[in-house]
Amino acid sequence: MRRAWRFFVFLLVTEWRMYVGLVRLLARRPDVPTGAEPVPYVGGVALLLWGFTFVSVVELVALHLVLPWEGVRLAADVLGIWGVVWCLGLTGCHYVYPHLATADGLELRLQRHRPAVTAPWDAVDDVRVRERSVESGRALQVDDGVLAVPVDKRTTIELVLARPLAVTVRGVTTEVREVRVYVDEPREVARLARRLTASGALDPG
Secondary structure: OHHHHHHHHHHHHHHHHHHHHHHHHHHOOOOOOOOOEEEOOHHHOHHHHHHHHHHHHHHHHHHHHHOOOHHHHHHHHHHHHHHHHHHHHHHHHHHHOOEEEOOOEEEEOOOOOOOOEEEEHHHEEEEEEEEEEOOOOOOOEEEOOEEEEOEOOEEEEEEEEEEEEEEEEOOEEEEEEEEEEOOOOHHHHHHHHHHHHHHOOOOOO
């Protein structure tokens, strides 16, 4: 019973987050605190997300025109509108919750306000631009001391750590020595990261 309740709460929170993401997208108000630099990652799946949204709109219109029964058509319209809104919300979350480069570290966010993992700059020994593929589509995954945060099963930048970083993935805490992340502009992010690891604070210029 407790597990079912937790799952129900998770669904409600996820639903609410989708709506907040949609509102922020329409208002053009990304969740980027003052003093932080946004690190977008939506480019890897933008076409896919907008494609799903377009298909949902086409499906909504098609069912409305094809279904002859008024009650069934109304139910299909409600579900279709909810599906379109949900797709827009999911898309919005990818845009309005980018990763963040702050004075303390790189905050890795998974389409939500709170970062899933933060890699502190004082723990970063090297930054490399390198595209890799991963087998799993999970948003967070740990394998052999490496934390991967892929988009569309790809990562584009690597943070080699000077000391182990404890991360918790699906309830299991593990120490990693490398963080691989997908970002849209890996070379720009690498330059920013090197500057921050050297200075320890965002360059005001």
